[in-house]
Amino acid sequence: MDKYVYSFGRGRAEGSSLMRNLLGGKGCELAEMTNLGIPVPPGLTITTQAWAQYSRGDRRWPDGLWDQVIEALTKLEGDSGLTFGDPQRPLLVSVRSGARVSMPGMMETVLNLGLNDKTVEGLAARTRNDRFAWDCYRRFITMFGNVVLGIRREVFDEHLDAIKRRLGARTDPEVPADELRKLTAAYKELVLARTGAPFPQDPREQLRLAINAVFDSWFAKKAVEYRRIHNIPADWGTAVTVMAMVFGNLGETSGTGVGFTRDPRTGEHRFYAEFLVNAQGEDVVAGIRTPERIEALRDRMPDIYAELLAIADRLERHYKDMQDIEFTVQEAKLYLLQTRSGARGRARGRRSGEGARARHPHRAHARAAPDAQRAAAPGVRRAGEGGGARRRTSARYGFAGGARCGGRAGRVRRRPGRRMGQVGPARDPRPTRDLTGGRGRHVRRAGHRHRAGRAHLSRGGRRRRHGQALCRWGQRRRGRRGAAGLRGARPCAWPSIW
Ligand SMILES: Nc1ncnc2c1ncn2[C@@H]1O[C@H](COP(=O)(O)OP(=O)(O)OP(=O)(O)O)[C@@H](O)[C@H]1O
């Protein structure tokens, strides 16, 4: 029988970087990091081959897949010392998508899976933190409701916003445990009303449904559009990674962050990241809260900061490329949750230059003049050069591009000297994702600076629709659609995302 599931955890993984096509970028690099001895929560990855069988077989799981998942889950329970569905010591997992090439934010993820009315009490008792447990449960119902049951996220958020208004709370962490408990009950009623069925309480059923939803997210409209723009074959499919949750929302010694192993704008060797204390990963990528600069972590937890720097350095030397990482600190313990190569354009030039001096193996590349390297990196153009889609001052996250610039997903006229953001509900990552490779946090950062999001809805006296592009700077589009439209756009300078 085919092997569809590969485990990783406790310093050993069945996969590696070499298995990218089978395990997807996320799955293979988590396996690689595990083998390198970097702290990664244990987990399992379902292969793209399983996805292929599933999509060819009319959404039926291939024979043996469920058994293999359960077997790997049992190993995961052993590695984490927790049990899936156990009311006393519940194991919670995330269910994450991961294609063989990075498609940032285009597919789905469900966090905190495994919670139900019983396990939430167990989690509260074990952590002695009621607020934390109910916060996880309301997050889980929101994400599961949205990704798996297809209920719009805003519907859930309206309830939370109403509570915050009533309490006069400005941020989510200010909402106390008993309100979150009531909120969760309201969410469950909402699910019942919308779907006609109660919120699934069996963790295995939750897992099966979430894996299906992640498989299906390969066919989501935005993923299809992204593939079209980037010429990614539709039959590659996605792997699914199920991994033990680590919690950045466990208090003041916990938090979550994202960043680059060096400055993506200049290539300077300086850890370049942002961190959010007492938060889960989605808060950062979705722009729900404003992250702090990474120096906040250095001041609060110098040891963790030093460990993170050492890991960043190790990853860069291992991959010989700048890395884009996600990490979480749970009660002063650091975990890496993702790494992917992030260097292109200028950053790569600098990186390679340093590499040459340090006698790294990729010296040949370093000898090329920065301009030659830039020419070799498609889509990277300097301000003033004609025909560039966008100037990539950050390594990968050209900001002002995007299908929305191309006009397919929403058009807006742009005048020179205008910067671009997108109108979207502040807490929903999806409308703020840039289909050409930018992602929520950067769009959000830009939006923050220029008051995008809800506050932007009537900017300049003009009403704007959610998801509509805003451009306040830099570009005139020559009217072609999608990727072609991008090529026709003028370059624009994006001086800094901070
Ligand atoms: N097991 C986990 N424990 C804690 N946080 C997690 C876990 N799995 C994922 N996360 C966090 O949840 C967020 C979303 O996860 P994920 O990386 O799967 O999707 P994404 O970052 O939105 O998109 P992509 O990585 O595919 O571009 C990230 O911040 C990630 O670090």
Ligand SMILES: [Mg+2]
């Ligand atoms: Mg990610």
